Amino acid sequence: MTIAVANLTKRFGTTPAVTDLTFSAAPGEITGFLGTNGSGKTTTMRMLLGLVRPSAGTATIEGVRYAELPHPVRTVGAVLDGADPHPSCSAREHLRVYAAMARLPRRRVDEVLEQLEMTDFAGRPSRGYSTGMRRRLSLATALLGDPRVLVLDEPGNGLDPQGMAWLRDLLTGFAASGRTVLVSSHVLSELEQIAGQVVVIRDGRLVAAGALAELSGATASTALVRSPDTDGLARALDGTAERIAPDLLRVTGLSTAEIADRAAAAGLRIHELTPEKPGLEQVFLALTSGERR
Template identity: 65%
Template sequence: MIETRGLSKRFGAVTAVSELTFTVAPGTVTAFLGPNGAGKTTTMRMILGLLTPSAGSATINGRRYADLRRPSSEVGAVLDDSGFHPSHTAHAHLRVYACMGGHSRSRVAEVMEVTGVAAFAGRPTRTLSTGMRQRLHLATALLGDPRVLVLDEPGNGLDPEGIAWLRGFLRGLAGEGRTVLVSSHVLSEVEQLAGHVVMIREGRLVTAGAVTGLISAERPTLEHVYLGLTGGAA
Protein backbone atom coordinates (compact mmCIF):
# COMPACT_ATOMS: atom_id res chain seq x y z
CA MET A 1 0.00 0.00 0.00
CA ILE A 2 0.91 3.67 -0.18
CA GLU A 3 1.05 5.64 3.05
CA THR A 4 1.77 9.28 3.77
CA ARG A 5 2.27 10.54 7.31
CA GLY A 6 2.42 14.28 8.03
CA LEU A 7 3.72 14.80 4.50
CA SER A 8 4.66 18.42 3.77
CA LYS A 9 6.51 20.29 1.04
CA ARG A 10 7.57 23.91 1.04
CA PHE A 11 9.09 25.85 -1.84
CA GLY A 12 10.57 28.88 -0.13
CA ALA A 13 7.71 30.79 1.44
CA VAL A 14 5.09 28.72 -0.40
CA THR A 15 3.65 25.61 1.27
CA ALA A 16 2.48 23.30 -1.51
CA VAL A 17 1.56 20.33 0.71
CA SER A 18 0.82 20.51 4.41
CA GLU A 19 0.74 17.59 6.85
CA LEU A 20 -0.97 15.13 4.52
CA THR A 21 -1.81 11.78 6.08
CA PHE A 22 -3.67 9.14 4.10
CA THR A 23 -3.48 5.50 3.01
CA VAL A 24 -4.06 3.98 -0.41
CA ALA A 25 -5.01 0.34 0.04
CA PRO A 26 -4.69 -2.51 -2.46
CA GLY A 27 -7.68 -4.06 -4.18
CA THR A 28 -9.45 -0.89 -5.27
CA VAL A 29 -8.88 2.19 -7.41
CA THR A 30 -8.31 5.29 -5.27
CA ALA A 31 -8.96 8.67 -6.89
CA PHE A 32 -6.76 11.59 -5.86
CA LEU A 33 -8.84 14.74 -6.26
CA GLY A 34 -8.39 18.47 -5.81
CA PRO A 35 -8.45 21.77 -7.72
CA ASN A 36 -5.55 22.86 -9.90
CA GLY A 37 -2.67 23.84 -7.63
CA ALA A 38 -3.98 21.78 -4.71
CA GLY A 39 -0.73 19.80 -4.45
CA LYS A 40 -1.68 16.52 -6.13
CA THR A 41 1.29 16.28 -8.50
CA THR A 42 3.69 17.47 -5.79
CA THR A 43 2.39 14.72 -3.50
CA MET A 44 2.75 12.09 -6.20
CA ARG A 45 6.29 13.22 -6.93
CA MET A 46 7.17 12.89 -3.24
CA ILE A 47 5.67 9.38 -3.15
CA LEU A 48 7.88 8.49 -6.12
CA GLY A 49 11.03 10.01 -4.65
CA LEU A 50 11.27 12.80 -7.23
CA LEU A 51 10.89 15.47 -4.55
CA THR A 52 12.23 15.39 -1.01
CA PRO A 53 9.57 16.14 1.64
CA SER A 54 10.12 19.14 3.89
CA ALA A 55 8.55 17.08 6.67
CA GLY A 56 6.77 13.78 7.14
CA SER A 57 7.09 10.64 5.06
CA ALA A 58 5.71 8.82 2.02
CA THR A 59 6.20 5.05 1.79
CA ILE A 60 5.30 2.20 -0.52
CA ASN A 61 4.79 -1.07 1.33
CA GLY A 62 6.56 0.49 4.30
CA ARG A 63 9.64 1.71 2.42
CA ARG A 64 10.66 4.93 0.74
CA TYR A 65 10.80 4.73 -3.02
CA ALA A 66 14.57 5.30 -2.85
CA ASP A 67 14.92 2.15 -0.76
CA LEU A 68 13.11 -0.17 -3.17
CA ARG A 69 15.47 -2.78 -4.66
CA ARG A 70 13.88 -2.84 -8.12
CA PRO A 71 11.59 0.18 -8.28
CA SER A 72 10.04 -0.46 -11.69
CA SER A 73 9.09 -3.99 -10.60
CA GLU A 74 7.25 -2.62 -7.57
CA VAL A 75 5.84 0.72 -8.73
CA GLY A 76 4.62 1.90 -12.13
CA ALA A 77 4.05 5.61 -12.68
CA VAL A 78 2.62 8.00 -15.25
CA LEU A 79 3.21 11.64 -14.31
CA ASP A 80 3.36 13.68 -17.50
CA ASP A 81 3.39 13.50 -21.29
CA SER A 82 7.15 13.54 -21.81
CA GLY A 83 10.11 11.21 -21.83
CA PHE A 84 9.86 9.94 -25.41
CA HIS A 85 12.73 10.18 -27.87
CA PRO A 86 11.04 11.69 -30.95
CA SER A 87 12.81 9.36 -33.39
CA HIS A 88 12.15 6.16 -31.47
CA THR A 89 9.20 4.02 -32.39
CA ALA A 90 6.78 3.05 -29.63
CA HIS A 91 8.24 -0.46 -29.71
CA ALA A 92 11.82 0.83 -29.45
CA HIS A 93 10.87 3.06 -26.53
CA LEU A 94 9.51 0.08 -24.62
CA ARG A 95 12.56 -2.05 -25.42
CA VAL A 96 14.86 0.66 -24.04
CA TYR A 97 12.89 0.95 -20.81
CA ALA A 98 12.64 -2.83 -20.48
CA CYS A 99 16.43 -3.08 -20.77
CA MET A 100 16.91 -0.32 -18.19
CA GLY A 101 14.60 -2.07 -15.74
CA GLY A 102 15.92 -5.56 -16.37
CA HIS A 103 12.65 -6.79 -17.88
CA SER A 104 12.34 -9.38 -20.63
CA ARG A 105 11.57 -8.70 -24.29
CA SER A 106 8.55 -10.96 -23.96
CA ARG A 107 7.18 -8.51 -21.40
CA VAL A 108 7.40 -5.74 -24.04
CA ALA A 109 5.10 -7.73 -26.32
CA GLU A 110 2.70 -8.41 -23.45
CA VAL A 111 2.27 -4.78 -22.40
CA MET A 112 1.89 -3.63 -26.01
CA GLU A 113 -0.93 -6.09 -26.47
CA VAL A 114 -2.86 -5.33 -23.28
CA THR A 115 -2.61 -1.53 -23.67
CA GLY A 116 -3.31 -1.37 -27.39
CA VAL A 117 0.16 -0.05 -28.24
CA ALA A 118 0.67 -2.98 -30.62
CA ALA A 119 -1.58 -1.20 -33.11
CA PHE A 120 0.96 1.63 -33.55
CA ALA A 121 4.17 -0.02 -32.32
CA GLY A 122 6.13 0.88 -35.46
CA ARG A 123 5.31 4.59 -35.46
CA PRO A 124 7.80 7.21 -34.24
CA THR A 125 6.67 8.70 -30.94
CA ARG A 126 6.67 12.22 -32.45
CA THR A 127 3.75 11.19 -34.68
CA LEU A 128 1.56 9.79 -31.90
CA SER A 129 -1.67 11.43 -30.78
CA THR A 130 -2.14 12.39 -27.14
CA GLY A 131 -4.26 9.30 -26.54
CA MET A 132 -1.63 7.04 -28.11
CA ARG A 133 1.05 8.63 -25.95
CA GLN A 134 -1.04 7.97 -22.85
CA ARG A 135 -1.33 4.30 -23.79
CA LEU A 136 2.44 4.16 -24.34
CA HIS A 137 3.06 5.76 -20.93
CA LEU A 138 0.81 3.17 -19.32
CA ALA A 139 2.57 0.34 -21.16
CA THR A 140 5.91 1.68 -19.90
CA ALA A 141 4.61 1.79 -16.33
CA LEU A 142 3.49 -1.84 -16.58
CA LEU A 143 6.78 -3.29 -17.87
CA GLY A 144 7.82 -4.54 -14.44
CA ASP A 145 4.36 -5.95 -13.66
CA PRO A 146 4.23 -3.71 -10.56
CA ARG A 147 1.81 -4.16 -7.67
CA VAL A 148 1.50 -0.38 -7.20
CA LEU A 149 0.48 2.17 -9.84
CA VAL A 150 0.61 5.97 -9.47
CA LEU A 151 -1.12 7.65 -12.42
CA ASP A 152 -1.54 11.40 -12.94
CA GLU A 153 -4.45 12.10 -15.31
CA PRO A 154 -4.03 8.87 -17.33
CA GLY A 155 -7.25 9.50 -19.28
CA ASN A 156 -6.11 12.80 -20.83
CA GLY A 157 -6.47 12.68 -24.60
CA LEU A 158 -8.36 9.39 -24.71
CA ASP A 159 -11.56 9.24 -26.76
CA PRO A 160 -14.77 7.85 -25.18
CA GLU A 161 -13.89 4.32 -26.27
CA GLY A 162 -10.41 4.71 -24.78
CA ILE A 163 -11.79 6.08 -21.52
CA ALA A 164 -14.17 3.13 -21.20
CA TRP A 165 -11.27 0.76 -21.89
CA LEU A 166 -9.06 2.49 -19.30
CA ARG A 167 -11.80 2.26 -16.69
CA GLY A 168 -12.17 -1.47 -17.15
CA PHE A 169 -8.42 -1.98 -17.35
CA LEU A 170 -7.65 -0.15 -14.09
CA ARG A 171 -10.50 -1.86 -12.30
CA GLY A 172 -9.10 -5.18 -13.49
CA LEU A 173 -5.66 -4.34 -12.12
CA ALA A 174 -7.15 -3.36 -8.77
CA GLY A 175 -9.20 -6.56 -8.83
CA GLU A 176 -5.92 -8.49 -8.94
CA GLY A 177 -5.04 -6.95 -5.58
CA ARG A 178 -2.89 -4.11 -6.87
CA THR A 179 -2.78 -0.62 -5.38
CA VAL A 180 -3.95 1.98 -7.91
CA LEU A 181 -3.79 5.74 -7.22
CA VAL A 182 -5.22 7.91 -10.00
CA SER A 183 -5.61 11.69 -10.19
CA SER A 184 -8.35 13.11 -12.38
CA HIS A 185 -10.56 16.15 -12.88
CA VAL A 186 -13.33 14.21 -14.66
CA LEU A 187 -15.58 13.56 -11.69
CA SER A 188 -18.28 11.68 -13.60
CA GLU A 189 -15.64 9.21 -14.74
CA VAL A 190 -14.08 8.99 -11.27
CA GLU A 191 -17.46 8.08 -9.84
CA GLN A 192 -17.61 5.09 -12.19
CA LEU A 193 -13.98 4.13 -11.76
CA ALA A 194 -12.93 4.58 -8.15
CA GLY A 195 -13.91 2.80 -4.97
CA HIS A 196 -12.12 5.27 -2.70
CA VAL A 197 -11.27 8.96 -2.79
CA VAL A 198 -8.54 11.13 -1.28
CA MET A 199 -9.46 14.80 -1.68
CA ILE A 200 -7.18 17.76 -0.97
CA ARG A 201 -7.42 21.53 -1.15
CA GLU A 202 -4.56 24.03 -0.81
CA GLY A 203 -2.22 21.18 0.10
CA ARG A 204 -4.35 19.90 2.98
CA LEU A 205 -6.52 16.82 3.30
CA VAL A 206 -10.24 17.53 2.95
CA THR A 207 -11.61 14.01 3.14
CA ALA A 208 -10.73 10.39 2.45
CA GLY A 209 -12.95 7.35 2.26
CA ALA A 210 -15.18 5.14 0.17
CA VAL A 211 -17.06 6.89 -2.63
CA THR A 212 -20.33 5.33 -1.46
CA GLY A 213 -19.78 6.77 2.01
CA LEU A 214 -19.35 10.31 0.69
CA ILE A 215 -22.46 10.41 -1.50
CA SER A 216 -25.73 11.20 0.27
CA ALA A 217 -29.23 12.51 -0.39
CA GLU A 218 -27.89 16.03 0.21
CA ARG A 219 -24.94 15.48 -2.14
CA PRO A 220 -26.10 12.80 -4.60
CA THR A 221 -23.05 12.76 -6.88
CA LEU A 222 -19.30 12.95 -6.44
CA GLU A 223 -19.40 16.33 -8.18
CA HIS A 224 -21.72 17.68 -5.46
CA VAL A 225 -19.38 16.29 -2.80
CA TYR A 226 -16.29 17.72 -4.48
CA LEU A 227 -17.72 21.21 -5.02
CA GLY A 228 -19.12 21.32 -1.51
CA LEU A 229 -15.84 20.32 0.13
CA THR A 230 -13.39 22.26 -2.03
CA GLY A 231 -15.21 25.58 -1.96
CA GLY A 232 -16.98 25.47 -5.34
CA ALA A 233 -20.70 26.01 -5.85
CA ALA A 234 -22.47 22.99 -4.39
Protein backbone atom coordinates in the same frame (compact mmCIF):
# COMPACT_ATOMS: atom_id res chain seq x y z
CA MET B 1 0.90 -3.19 -1.28
CA THR B 2 -0.36 -0.22 0.71
CA ILE B 3 0.52 3.38 -0.07
CA ALA B 4 0.83 5.37 3.16
CA VAL B 5 1.24 9.13 3.36
CA ALA B 6 1.85 10.34 6.92
CA ASN B 7 2.10 13.98 8.03
CA LEU B 8 3.60 14.82 4.65
CA THR B 9 4.71 18.43 4.23
CA LYS B 10 6.48 20.27 1.44
CA ARG B 11 7.46 23.92 1.33
CA PHE B 12 9.12 25.64 -1.63
CA GLY B 13 10.94 28.43 0.16
CA THR B 14 8.28 30.05 2.30
CA THR B 15 5.42 28.80 0.11
CA PRO B 16 3.57 25.73 1.44
CA ALA B 17 2.61 23.20 -1.25
CA VAL B 18 1.53 20.30 0.98
CA THR B 19 0.87 20.54 4.71
CA ASP B 20 0.59 17.70 7.23
CA LEU B 21 -1.12 15.39 4.73
CA THR B 22 -2.11 11.88 5.83
CA PHE B 23 -4.00 9.23 3.85
CA SER B 24 -3.59 5.69 2.52
CA ALA B 25 -4.43 3.64 -0.59
CA ALA B 26 -5.06 -0.06 -0.09
CA PRO B 27 -4.56 -3.09 -2.36
CA GLY B 28 -7.49 -4.37 -4.36
CA GLU B 29 -9.11 -1.01 -5.01
CA ILE B 30 -8.74 2.25 -6.87
CA THR B 31 -8.21 5.36 -4.76
CA GLY B 32 -9.11 8.63 -6.42
CA PHE B 33 -6.89 11.57 -5.49
CA LEU B 34 -8.78 14.83 -6.01
CA GLY B 35 -8.12 18.53 -5.77
CA THR B 36 -8.27 21.56 -8.03
CA ASN B 37 -5.23 22.77 -9.95
CA GLY B 38 -2.52 23.87 -7.54
CA SER B 39 -3.92 21.91 -4.60
CA GLY B 40 -0.76 19.79 -4.20
CA LYS B 41 -1.72 16.50 -5.91
CA THR B 42 1.21 16.30 -8.30
CA THR B 43 3.68 17.41 -5.62
CA THR B 44 2.38 14.66 -3.34
CA MET B 45 2.76 12.04 -6.05
CA ARG B 46 6.26 13.25 -6.86
CA MET B 47 7.21 12.93 -3.19
CA LEU B 48 5.80 9.40 -3.14
CA LEU B 49 7.98 8.55 -6.16
CA GLY B 50 11.13 10.11 -4.70
CA LEU B 51 11.23 12.95 -7.23
CA VAL B 52 10.69 15.66 -4.62
CA ARG B 53 12.12 15.58 -1.11
CA PRO B 54 9.55 16.21 1.65
CA SER B 55 10.12 19.00 4.14
CA ALA B 56 8.60 16.71 6.77
CA GLY B 57 6.62 13.48 7.04
CA THR B 58 6.78 10.31 4.97
CA ALA B 59 5.34 8.77 1.82
CA THR B 60 5.90 5.01 1.63
CA ILE B 61 4.91 1.90 -0.26
CA GLU B 62 4.44 -1.09 2.03
CA GLY B 63 6.36 0.84 4.67
CA VAL B 64 9.36 1.59 2.43
CA ARG B 65 10.36 4.84 0.72
CA TYR B 66 10.57 4.58 -3.05
CA ALA B 67 14.35 5.13 -3.03
CA GLU B 68 14.74 2.13 -0.72
CA LEU B 69 12.69 -0.34 -2.78
CA PRO B 70 14.91 -3.23 -3.92
CA HIS B 71 13.14 -3.48 -7.30
CA PRO B 72 11.25 -0.19 -7.84
CA VAL B 73 10.21 -0.86 -11.45
CA ARG B 74 8.76 -4.23 -10.44
CA THR B 75 6.97 -2.61 -7.50
CA VAL B 76 5.60 0.71 -8.77
CA GLY B 77 4.49 1.88 -12.20
CA ALA B 78 3.91 5.61 -12.59
CA VAL B 79 2.50 8.02 -15.15
CA LEU B 80 3.11 11.71 -14.52
CA ASP B 81 1.66 14.23 -16.94
CA GLY B 82 4.02 15.56 -19.59
CA ALA B 83 6.38 12.57 -20.13
CA ASP B 84 6.68 12.00 -23.90
CA PRO B 85 8.99 9.70 -25.91
CA HIS B 86 11.54 10.95 -28.42
CA PRO B 87 9.61 11.91 -31.60
CA SER B 88 11.66 9.63 -33.88
CA CYS B 89 11.41 6.67 -31.52
CA SER B 90 8.68 4.05 -31.99
CA ALA B 91 6.69 2.64 -29.09
CA ARG B 92 8.52 -0.68 -29.38
CA GLU B 93 11.94 1.01 -29.38
CA HIS B 94 10.97 3.23 -26.47
CA LEU B 95 9.83 0.27 -24.39
CA ARG B 96 12.92 -1.79 -25.27
CA VAL B 97 15.15 1.01 -23.95
CA TYR B 98 13.23 1.13 -20.69
CA ALA B 99 13.22 -2.66 -20.39
CA ALA B 100 17.00 -2.76 -20.87
CA MET B 101 17.53 0.00 -18.29
CA ALA B 102 15.39 -1.87 -15.76
CA ARG B 103 16.96 -5.24 -16.62
CA LEU B 104 13.60 -6.67 -17.60
CA PRO B 105 13.24 -9.54 -20.06
CA ARG B 106 12.73 -8.33 -23.64
CA ARG B 107 9.57 -10.42 -23.96
CA ARG B 108 7.84 -8.00 -21.57
CA VAL B 109 7.80 -5.41 -24.36
CA ASP B 110 5.69 -7.58 -26.63
CA GLU B 111 3.49 -8.69 -23.72
CA VAL B 112 2.70 -5.11 -22.76
CA LEU B 113 2.14 -4.02 -26.36
CA GLU B 114 -0.39 -6.83 -26.69
CA GLN B 115 -2.02 -6.10 -23.33
CA LEU B 116 -2.54 -2.43 -24.19
CA GLU B 117 -3.63 -3.13 -27.79
CA MET B 118 -0.70 -1.22 -29.29
CA THR B 119 0.70 -3.71 -31.80
CA ASP B 120 -0.89 -1.95 -34.81
CA PHE B 121 1.16 1.22 -34.29
CA ALA B 122 4.08 -0.02 -32.17
CA GLY B 123 6.58 0.28 -35.04
CA ARG B 124 5.66 3.82 -36.10
CA PRO B 125 7.62 6.91 -34.94
CA SER B 126 5.88 8.53 -32.00
CA ARG B 127 5.83 11.97 -33.68
CA GLY B 128 2.65 10.87 -35.47
CA TYR B 129 0.89 9.45 -32.42
CA SER B 130 -2.49 10.72 -31.31
CA THR B 131 -3.05 11.73 -27.69
CA GLY B 132 -4.65 8.36 -27.01
CA MET B 133 -1.64 6.51 -28.44
CA ARG B 134 0.70 8.56 -26.26
CA ARG B 135 -1.33 7.82 -23.14
CA ARG B 136 -1.20 4.10 -23.94
CA LEU B 137 2.56 4.30 -24.36
CA SER B 138 2.92 6.04 -21.00
CA LEU B 139 0.85 3.31 -19.36
CA ALA B 140 2.80 0.61 -21.19
CA THR B 141 6.03 2.04 -19.78
CA ALA B 142 4.51 2.02 -16.28
CA LEU B 143 3.39 -1.61 -16.68
CA LEU B 144 6.68 -2.97 -18.05
CA GLY B 145 7.83 -4.28 -14.67
CA ASP B 146 4.45 -5.93 -13.95
CA PRO B 147 4.18 -3.74 -10.81
CA ARG B 148 1.98 -4.20 -7.77
CA VAL B 149 1.20 -0.48 -7.55
CA LEU B 150 0.15 2.14 -10.11
CA VAL B 151 0.49 5.88 -9.44
CA LEU B 152 -1.22 7.88 -12.18
CA ASP B 153 -1.49 11.64 -12.56
CA GLU B 154 -4.29 12.56 -14.99
CA PRO B 155 -3.94 9.40 -17.13
CA GLY B 156 -7.08 10.20 -19.12
CA ASN B 157 -6.01 13.64 -20.35
CA GLY B 158 -7.06 14.06 -23.98
CA LEU B 159 -8.68 10.62 -24.34
CA ASP B 160 -11.89 10.28 -26.32
CA PRO B 161 -14.88 8.36 -24.87
CA GLN B 162 -13.63 5.06 -26.31
CA GLY B 163 -10.21 5.68 -24.80
CA MET B 164 -11.74 6.50 -21.41
CA ALA B 165 -13.72 3.26 -21.47
CA TRP B 166 -10.54 1.35 -22.30
CA LEU B 167 -8.67 3.05 -19.42
CA ARG B 168 -11.52 2.30 -17.02
CA ASP B 169 -11.41 -1.40 -17.89
CA LEU B 170 -7.62 -1.48 -17.55
CA LEU B 171 -7.59 0.06 -14.09
CA THR B 172 -10.49 -1.95 -12.71
CA GLY B 173 -8.85 -5.16 -13.92
CA PHE B 174 -5.53 -4.13 -12.35
CA ALA B 175 -7.18 -3.45 -8.98
CA ALA B 176 -9.31 -6.62 -9.17
CA SER B 177 -6.09 -8.65 -9.27
CA GLY B 178 -5.28 -7.39 -5.76
CA ARG B 179 -3.04 -4.49 -6.76
CA THR B 180 -3.10 -0.86 -5.68
CA VAL B 181 -4.09 2.13 -7.82
CA LEU B 182 -3.72 5.78 -6.81
CA VAL B 183 -5.06 8.02 -9.57
CA SER B 184 -5.66 11.75 -9.83
CA SER B 185 -8.14 12.94 -12.42
CA HIS B 186 -10.37 15.86 -13.28
CA VAL B 187 -12.74 13.54 -15.17
CA LEU B 188 -14.93 13.00 -12.13
CA SER B 189 -17.70 11.17 -13.97
CA GLU B 190 -15.24 8.45 -14.97
CA LEU B 191 -13.54 8.29 -11.60
CA GLU B 192 -16.91 7.95 -9.89
CA GLN B 193 -17.46 4.67 -11.73
CA ILE B 194 -14.23 2.99 -10.62
CA ALA B 195 -12.91 4.53 -7.38
CA GLY B 196 -13.59 2.59 -4.20
CA GLN B 197 -12.04 5.31 -2.04
CA VAL B 198 -11.59 9.05 -2.55
CA VAL B 199 -9.04 11.44 -1.05
CA VAL B 200 -9.77 15.17 -1.43
CA ILE B 201 -7.20 17.88 -0.70
CA ARG B 202 -7.47 21.65 -0.71
CA ASP B 203 -4.55 24.07 -0.50
CA GLY B 204 -2.27 21.11 0.22
CA ARG B 205 -4.28 19.90 3.20
CA LEU B 206 -6.57 16.90 3.58
CA VAL B 207 -10.25 17.83 3.39
CA ALA B 208 -11.82 14.38 3.40
CA ALA B 209 -11.04 10.71 2.75
CA GLY B 210 -13.28 7.67 2.52
CA ALA B 211 -15.83 5.93 0.35
CA LEU B 212 -17.99 8.18 -1.82
CA ALA B 213 -21.10 7.15 0.12
CA GLU B 214 -19.43 8.38 3.31
CA LEU B 215 -18.26 11.64 1.77
CA SER B 216 -21.73 12.36 0.43
CA GLY B 217 -22.62 13.42 3.97
CA ALA B 218 -20.43 16.48 3.43
CA THR B 219 -22.94 17.91 0.95
CA ALA B 220 -26.40 19.22 1.64
CA SER B 221 -29.22 16.81 0.85
CA THR B 222 -31.22 17.53 -2.29
CA ALA B 223 -34.52 16.26 -3.65
CA LEU B 224 -36.60 16.69 -6.79
CA VAL B 225 -40.22 17.69 -6.21
CA ARG B 226 -42.82 17.54 -8.98
CA SER B 227 -45.98 19.50 -8.20
CA PRO B 228 -48.71 21.50 -9.97
CA ASP B 229 -48.38 24.03 -7.11
CA THR B 230 -44.73 24.96 -7.56
CA ASP B 231 -45.20 28.68 -6.85
CA GLY B 232 -46.83 28.10 -3.51
CA LEU B 233 -44.52 25.22 -2.69
CA ALA B 234 -41.43 27.34 -3.34
CA ARG B 235 -42.77 29.93 -0.87
CA ALA B 236 -43.56 27.24 1.70
CA LEU B 237 -40.04 25.83 1.39
CA ASP B 238 -38.63 29.23 2.33
CA GLY B 239 -35.85 29.79 -0.20
CA THR B 240 -34.57 26.19 -0.37
CA ALA B 241 -36.15 25.47 -3.77
CA GLU B 242 -34.82 26.10 -7.28
CA ARG B 243 -37.22 25.83 -10.22
CA ILE B 244 -35.73 23.63 -12.96
CA ALA B 245 -38.95 23.08 -14.95
CA PRO B 246 -42.49 24.56 -14.80
CA ASP B 247 -43.67 21.75 -12.51
CA LEU B 248 -40.33 20.68 -11.00
CA LEU B 249 -38.26 22.02 -8.09
CA ARG B 250 -34.88 21.02 -6.73
CA VAL B 251 -34.86 21.46 -2.96
CA THR B 252 -31.60 21.72 -1.03
CA GLY B 253 -31.07 21.26 2.71
CA LEU B 254 -34.38 19.61 3.61
CA SER B 255 -35.19 15.93 3.96
CA THR B 256 -38.01 14.40 1.94
CA ALA B 257 -40.06 14.13 5.15
CA GLU B 258 -39.61 17.84 5.88
CA ILE B 259 -40.61 18.73 2.33
CA ALA B 260 -43.74 16.57 2.51
CA ASP B 261 -44.71 17.97 5.92
CA ARG B 262 -44.40 21.58 4.75
CA ALA B 263 -46.43 20.86 1.63
CA ALA B 264 -49.15 19.17 3.68
CA ALA B 265 -49.27 22.01 6.20
CA ALA B 266 -49.76 24.49 3.33
CA GLY B 267 -52.35 22.31 1.59
CA LEU B 268 -50.17 21.92 -1.51
CA ARG B 269 -50.01 18.91 -3.83
CA ILE B 270 -46.91 16.80 -4.48
CA HIS B 271 -47.04 14.33 -7.37
CA GLU B 272 -43.45 13.11 -7.10
CA LEU B 273 -40.73 13.42 -4.43
CA THR B 274 -37.32 11.90 -5.20
CA PRO B 275 -34.17 12.22 -3.06
CA GLU B 276 -31.01 12.88 -5.08
CA LYS B 277 -27.83 11.02 -4.27
CA PRO B 278 -24.89 13.44 -4.48
CA GLY B 279 -22.46 12.44 -7.23
CA LEU B 280 -18.71 12.76 -7.02
CA GLU B 281 -18.78 16.13 -8.77
CA GLN B 282 -21.21 17.56 -6.21
CA VAL B 283 -19.16 16.16 -3.34
CA PHE B 284 -15.93 17.52 -4.83
CA LEU B 285 -17.35 20.99 -5.41
CA ALA B 286 -18.78 21.14 -1.90
CA LEU B 287 -15.50 20.05 -0.30
CA THR B 288 -13.26 22.34 -2.35
CA SER B 289 -15.42 25.46 -2.41
CA GLY B 290 -13.51 28.45 -1.13
CA GLU B 291 -10.10 27.21 -2.30
CA ARG B 292 -7.73 30.02 -3.16
CA ARG B 293 -7.17 30.44 -6.91
